[in-house]
Amino acid sequence: MIGLVTETAIYHWTVSDTMSPPQKIFDHHPMLASAQTINYHVTLDEKWLVLIGILGNSTNPSAFKVKGSMQLYSHDHGISQLIAGHMASFAKIKQDSHQKPTKLFTFMVQTATSAKLHIIEIDHATPDPPFVKKAVNVHFPPEATNDFLVAMEVSKKHGIVYLVTKYGFIHLYDLKTGACVYMNHISGKTIFVTAEHKATNSIIGINKKGQVLSVNMDEQTIIPYILTMLNNTELAFKLASHAILPGANDLYVKQYQQLFQSGQYREAAKIAANSPWGILHTVQVLSHLSSILLEKGELNHLESIKLACPVLQQGRKQLLEKWLKENKGCCFFEELRDIIHLHDMMLAVYLQASIPIPNMDIACFAETSQINKIVLYSKKNGTEFVTQVINDKGGSMMDIEQVVDIFMSQSIIQPATSFLLDALKDNKLEQGLLQMCLLKMNLVHAPQVADAILGNEIFTHYDQPRIANLCKKA
Numbered sequence: 001m002i003g004l005v006t007e008t009a010i011y012h013w014t015v016s017d018t019m020s021p022p023q024k025i026f027d028h029h030p031m032l033a034s035a036q037t038i039n040y041h042v043t044l045d046e047k048w049l050v051l052i053g054i055l056g057n058s059t060n061p062s063a064f065k066v067k068g069s070m071q072l073y074s075h076d077h078g079i080s081q082l083i084a085g086h087m088a089s090f091a092k093i094k095q096d097s098h099q100k101p102t103k104l105f106t107f108m109v110q111t112a113t114s115a116k117l118h119i120i121e122i123d124h125a126t127p128d129p130p131f132v133k134k135a136v137n138v139h140f141p142p143e144a145t146n147d148f149l150v151a152m153e154v155s156k157k158h159g160i161v162y163l164v165t166k167y168g169f170i171h172l173y174d175l176k177t178g179a180c181v182y183m184n185h186i187s188g189k190t191i192f193v194t195a196e197h198k199a200t201n202s203i204i205g206i207n208k209k210g211q212v213l214s215v216n217m218d219e220q221t222i223i224p225y226i227l228t229m230l231n232n233t234e235l236a237f238k239l240a241s242h243a244i245l246p247g248a249n250d251l252y253v254k255q256y257q258q259l260f261q262s263g264q265y266r267e268a269a270k271i272a273a274n275s276p277w278g279i280l281h282t283v284q285v286l287s288h289l290s291s292i293l294l295e296k297g298e299l300n301h302l303e304s305i306k307l308a309c310p311v312l313q314q315g316r317k318q319l320l321e322k323w324l325k326e327n328k329g330c331c332f333f334e335e336l337r338d339i340i341h342l343h344d345m346m347l348a349v350y351l352q353a354s355i356p357i358p359n360m361d362i363a364c365f366a367e368t369s370q371i372n373k374i375v376l377y378s379k380k381n382g383t384e385f386v387t388q389v390i391n392d393k394g395g396s397m398m399d400i401e402q403v404v405d406i407f408m409s410q411s412i413i414q415p416a417t418s419f420l421l422d423a424l425k426d427n428k429l430e431q432g433l434l435q436m437c438l439l440k441m442n443l444v445h446a447p448q449v450a451d452a453i454l455g456n457e458i459f460t461h462y463d464q465p466r467i468a469n470l471c472k473k474a
Helices: 222-230 233-243 249-261 265-274 283-296 301-313 317-325 334-343 345-351 358-367 372-381 384-390 400-409 413-423 429-445 447-455 464-473
Strands: 002-005 009-013 023-027 036-042 048-056 066-074 079-084 087-093 102-110 115-121 134-137 149-155 160-165 169-174 180-185 191-197 202-207 212-215
Touching: 002 036, 036 087, 036 149, 048 087, 048 102, 066 087, 066 102, 087 149, 087 160, 102 149, 115 160, 149 191, 149 202, 160 191, 160 202, 169 233, 180 222, 222 233, 233 249, 249 265, 265 283, 400 413, 400 429, 413 429, 429 447, 429 464, 447 464
Parallel strands: none
Antiparallel strands: 002 009, 009 023, 036 048, 048 066, 066 079, 087 102, 102 115, 115 134, 149 160, 160 169, 169 180, 191 202, 202 212
């Protein structure tokens, strides 16, 4: 998608469809009519858009010499909000214990006496707790007191916002904490255009000299740098956890031990589960943790998944089976069954007794050749579950004829009829033999049902002369 900014409106042009004209998205705010547009950002879902402009501040000599204005537009609500600010961008971060990613709007406001980076949440998703908004001071060196922001990009992997100034300085800030990670001078000429550099999860830009510059964090040294130069253990730990960066092994072990020794077992479990490269994924740690947590009560949704994943990844399914057979009351939900299904089909089948999920249960029986169990399952839960599997949007998980044979071998006529009526409802040519089977079965065992099917002309691809002869006999 290409964004086109004119004097009066903003348009989006889809690159993949060159025949369609640019589509108008929203009108320019009147206050931005005389401003110089310097940037434009859009969220991935195109629900939020921000246009950034600057203009000289000649009316108030005591104010900052460059005035920044931003038009924040909500596509869902169709309204704009004018915000004082020199640069902005959008971000999305994953926070511990949150079910959904947190969507953020980050922007910079500069006055004659201060410069602040603001980080706020947009589109809050319940039941996750709200993001605590940040407003942190951005410091400029003494030789650049009149400097101002000209670009802002966000590293999705690292959760770092890159700020670039007119005088060629770059500032790196952590989105979760608002802490300054790094600052340096990178260009003697103004950088006038930037973009996210996806290959390095950083920023790339061009200055007025025509030089292309790329600035990125060294993943091997950034955590030791934060620990030694910034002396910020919290920032190092959070950044290492978020982006899976090396250099924080000792921090994980130390924090895990502190939490465990203080009786904060659930917090210790989160640290163990989230530790990179399996630092705390040892059988001893996981077994000990699970035993303690189960003694205190059943595992919740997140804890079940967090503890089960590393166990299965290490091929230690015996440990998981032990938890199940001890009947400790673990909360194994559908997501956990999905995960177990990928690692061990038989264990997933074992779980179906405590967590019935029809689509998965029947697929598991079929994949493990336990076909007869499908009959027992359908008797207990109703044939509509088997029908769900056959009619699954992603494609049938099993053969219709195989299911019918099972029903017929057990002389289960009525459920077989219900199943076939639904499975054959599209009246496909290739299902002519199954239509024959349905009609023959009911002409023998339930002539009135067969008469109703024929009378409603539901099917047309069966052997009509043969069925006519059977009708005479019936």
